[in-house]
Structures are given as C-alpha cells and as structure tokens.
Amino acid sequence: MGNKVLEYIEEHADELFAQGAEAEKIGKLTDKTVQMLVEADAMRMLQPSEYGGLEYRPRQFAETVMRLASLDPAAGWVLGVCGVHPWQLAYNDERVREEVWGEDSSIWMASPYMPGGMLTPRGDGTYDFSGRWSFSSGTDHCRWAFLGAMLANPDGSMAQPPQMVHVIVPRGDYEIIDDSWDVVGLRGTGSKDLVIKGSVVPEYRTMTWEDVSEGTGQDRSGRTETLYQMPWSAMFPMGITAATIGICEGLLRLAEDYQAERIDANGAKIKDDPYTMYEFGELTADLRAARAELLANADRFWDITESGRKATFAERAQGRATQVRAAWRAVEAANAIYARCGGNALRMDKPMQRFWRDAQAGIHHAIHSPNTVYHAATLSSLGADPQGPLRKMI
DSSP: OOOHHHHHHHHTHHHHHHHHHHHHHHTSOOHHHHHHHHHTTGGGTTSOGGGTOOOOOHHHHHHHHHHHHHHOHHHHHHHHHHTTHHHHHHTSOHHHHHHHHSSOTTOOEEOOOSEEEEEEEOSSSEEEEEEEEEEETTGGGOSEEEEEEEEBOTTSSBOSSOOEEEEEEEGGGOEEETTOOOOSSOGGGOOEEEEEEEEEEEGGGEEEHHHHHSSHHHHHHTOOOSGGGSOHHHHHHHHHHHHHHHHHHHHHHHHHHHHHHOBOTTSOBGGGOHHHHHHHHHHHHHHHHHHHHHHHHHHHHHHHHHTTOOOOHHHHHHHHHHHHHHHHHHHHHHHHHHHTSOGGGGOTTSTHHHHHHHHHHHHTSGGGOOHHHHHHHHHHHTTOOOOGGGGTTO
C-alpha cells in the first residue's frame, strides 16, 4: 500500500520546515501548516474508510509522523497525538461517530486522556461533566475532544473502586485557556488547558478504561478490521514516540549540515576530526536503532492482531517497554549529538536549539515515563501478573 500522506510531506518539506519557526512564535501550528495537513489527509490516516479515511497500517502512520516531526516538531507532535483519535473513535458508539463525522469527516479531535474531570450520573442515561485538563495538543484546530475523567457516584463522591472514563465532547462544551501554554519546548503545539464548568454528556459518548485498555469497546463495536483490533497501548503511545524520534532525526540532519562546513578553534575542519566522526557514527546508529525498534514493535502487534488473537498483558507490557526505550534512546543520542556541535549551536538563530528543546519536551510526556512500564514488563517476563498502578497505560 502506498502512502500518499508521506509523499505529500516530502513534496512540501521545505514549506513545512519553514513553518516550524513561526509556530514557535505564535504558540500553535500556523494556518498554513494546518492547511497542508488537511490537503494531505494526514488526520485521516487511521480513520475508517466509510468516513473518508485511509485505514493505513500503524507502521505507515509512525513513519509519516517521524518524517513530519523531523521537519516541524510541533506539526509532527500534533499529528502523532491527534492522528490516533480517529482510530479510537472508529470503535465507539455509532451515534457519536455520526455526530463527529456525519457532516464533516475532515474535522480534528483533541485530547488529553488524563482524568482531569468528574463524571457524575444523573440517572437518565446522561452525566454531569466538569473539570480542567492540561496539555491539549493542537486544540485550537480541533472541534471535538477525548477527555479523561473519574466516575463519581450520584452524590458526587468518587466511585469505588476508582473508574477512569474517556469522554467525547464537542468544542462548544469546553473553553480553551489561551495563556496556559508558556513552555520551553514544543511551543508550537499549542498544548493549552481546557475547562468545562458544567456540561451534560450522554452515556454513548463515554468509554471506560477497560473498554480502551482491554479491548472490550472494540469487541462491542463489532469491527473486525485488523487496524481497529490493535491494542490501545500499541497505538496511542506509538504516535507520541514516533514524534519524539522524528524530532531527534531532524536535529541530526541539522547537525550534519552544520558539521559539514564547521571549522574548529584551531582552524581545522570538523570532518577531519576522527573522534567527532566516530561519535557521530555511533550516535546516528542509535537513532536508526530507535526508529527500527518502534517500527518493528508496530509490525509485531499488527501480526499478533491479524492472526486473530488478542495480545496478552505481558506482550503489551513488553511492547510499551520497547516504545519507552526507543524514545529515551533517541533523545539520549540527540543530546550527545547537540553537545558535540560547539558553542555556536546555542545561538537562537540556529534551529538546532529549537529541535533540542522540543526533544526534551517529548521525553517529558507521561507516556515515556519508564518506571512502572519497565517494572511491569520485567515482572510479566518472570511469570507474575502485575496489578494496580503497574497496569497504568499498558
């Protein structure tokens, strides 16, 4: 299967790269970038064909996110995050699919999934919904959002045991806090705060964490396509990790261009310095390995799913550990590459510093926290069945 989105990005590479600096200045993607991504059908990559989607394989999505992020980190990040939302909506209730895509299947959806809200049952099949969420990437350009919440009892107390829910809401239900995104990296993503002070949500616009993490929502939807049977933990984190690796690849490209012409303090060409050349060779190999790890991991879960079985928790945990390590390996390599580019690489008129800052921001995402992921993956490999917090985001 070809990849027309990636082909479009390659054709417009210079334009997309140029938009990155402007996005940082205005704190969100430029209108030109959004226009190009719409023309490319970028957000339709994982969308169902009956709603104009392309239904690409996860590998193709990851490859596209990496390439876009290597040109414009903010655009790659927004695609990596928001581009997965059509995949999740595909196996949601048919009524909400029609609400979101029925009149305009080109719309973008934001998040975040962090449980920043409370969902309180009203007793009539609807919920009262309020809360505040941070880090809603690309939100200025989106018309719906997936938002995380904790389920409450009718009296407003926390339901026991705690139950996390994903809630789908239209743009009119929430407020974007414009001055809430003042950060050191990924400024162009416009990952602003959202606030809901009180809205009413029908039950069919909700999914429990078990619906998502264990695939019960997929089973209930009746969808049989391999794409929509993939584990959530293989899909959503993949987009974020792909963006992070792509940013590091972009930094490498800029560093190579710079080093090709660089003269050191003694007047010698850096190309003639065997130590720097050795280090760049090693670090470049690390970046290639990070890319290969992520793509092979996506293919592995595709093969498992296409065979007709669900991935076990142990397999999902190992897959998440692979994603996390790929991201850290890429950023560690990017840090070492940048450190070997000398003092002039720190100048604000050189884009290397922006890519370096964006890479640091990428590794700060909760999806890249290694602690419980590595713990759960190791316990699973020893035959244990991790519970509680160790199952977080797996």
